[in-house]
Amino acid sequence: MATQTVSERTAKRMTFWEKLYLPEIAKGMTLTFKQMLKPSLTRQYPEEKFHPEASYRGRPVLVQEEYGERCVACGLCSRVCPAIAIEVQAGETSKEKERYPEKFEINMLRCIFCGYCEEACPEEAIVMSRDYELVFENVDDAIFGKDRLLVPVAQLQERLEYLRQYKG
């Protein structure tokens, strides 16, 4: 016996009404018409911004306390970064054994937003923010120094709470 083609097999399964095409087409048209009346899901982006949840991994930032940055320039984030985007140069503070980042740079063209730096950080000093609008006009602009990385702790409360709750 010759093998059946797919269309032959489906043709056998179809009832008389289905073979008429038109009732089925009418069904499909009803569906699309109903779809037309539903509101659209589009967000008018530049006017209507997207507000991510605390779990969102946006641009990594440094937490700024009243006394200065939390970062102690241990360099763990720099070591763990798979994209080698972070460069830290430590400097001595006036206190014994304590250091601070003299230079802390993240190359945002290299950053892949994996969040490893945040996970590795022993001081909760570097966290992922909600900032997703990253536009640069040249390569130099894409390298963020401490001036652009430091964000007051008040603005990062939700992310820090999220980390305390879920960070393993």
Added chain:
Amino acid sequence: MSATLWYWIILVVKVLVVLHVFLIGAAYVVLLERKVSAWIQDRVGPNRVGWRGSLQSFADVLKLVLKEDIVPENANKFFHRLAPLITITIAIAVWAFVPFFAPIEIDGTAINGMIAPDLNVGLLLLLALGSVGVYGIALAGWASNSKYSLMGGLRASAQMISYELAMGLSLIGLLLIMGSTNISDIVTQQSGYWWGVIPKWNIFVQPLGFLIFLIAAFAETNRAPFDLAEAEPELVGGFHTEYSGLKFGLFFLGEYGNVIMMSAIMSTLFFGGYNAPWIQDIAFFQGDATLNKVALALLQFGTLSLKTVFFVFFFIWVRWSIPRFRYDQLMNLGWRVMFPLALGNTVLTAVVLALIEGMR
């Protein structure tokens, strides 16, 4: 002023009005297509140019005009240039035979409802012009000297031949009942009512004929689900693969022009044309007979436009609901379903008419 002068003035005004309504209408049909497709897919559609995207089509035209016009090196330059012109000419020419309002007479000057004089073979001419439209596509496919274009052109011609038959046959039943190929005659005959309520539209006596005509109209205008001539998954752009700039724009306009044209023909033949049932019997301006006539003509023009818009919407709605037919399915449907059905419809109408005649 002399009668001849009036005749020419009225003719030029009619041509200008129809041409502008057609061209601007086509631009808005493109916008409607994009909007309806967006609504069906839960999107918004163009909304940046003008109020809610109302000027989008004009921006697109501007873009097409500014684009470089590339002609393939091995193309037949003359026919490559001629093809889009044929398409657009046919799409516009057909408007001469569509009656927009009932003939009126103001101060002894008779104004015909259509551009062309009242032709007795109007319907045949309409069908003939519709068939010439395929020359544009077939020529475009052949003259481009490209495999994809040629395949698109061939498909278009094969499809047209298959569906032209069903289309012509589906109208024979209608012609048997109407007993005339004069289009304004056909429209006038649809102006009455059955039992004083139901408008005498042909759709009620020829539902099968209308269905066949509708499906054939989709194939004739190369619209989905029968747009095999430009099936982009297989043929890149089909017959217009090698066209760019304003020439592509003409094809684009031609496609939408054909959709509007077919919608107008369907409204005219099956849905009472310019007749606005119930409303047109009211005399709005009792005192002024001339004003009343003009108001009636405008109302009828508006009615035809409304019916046309509905069918245009239907064309678009179908396009975004039904997937494209496979080529063998297309031919199967054309020759083994539509053709016998159209023949059967003709025979049935003839038998019923003969029986009615015999009973008298």
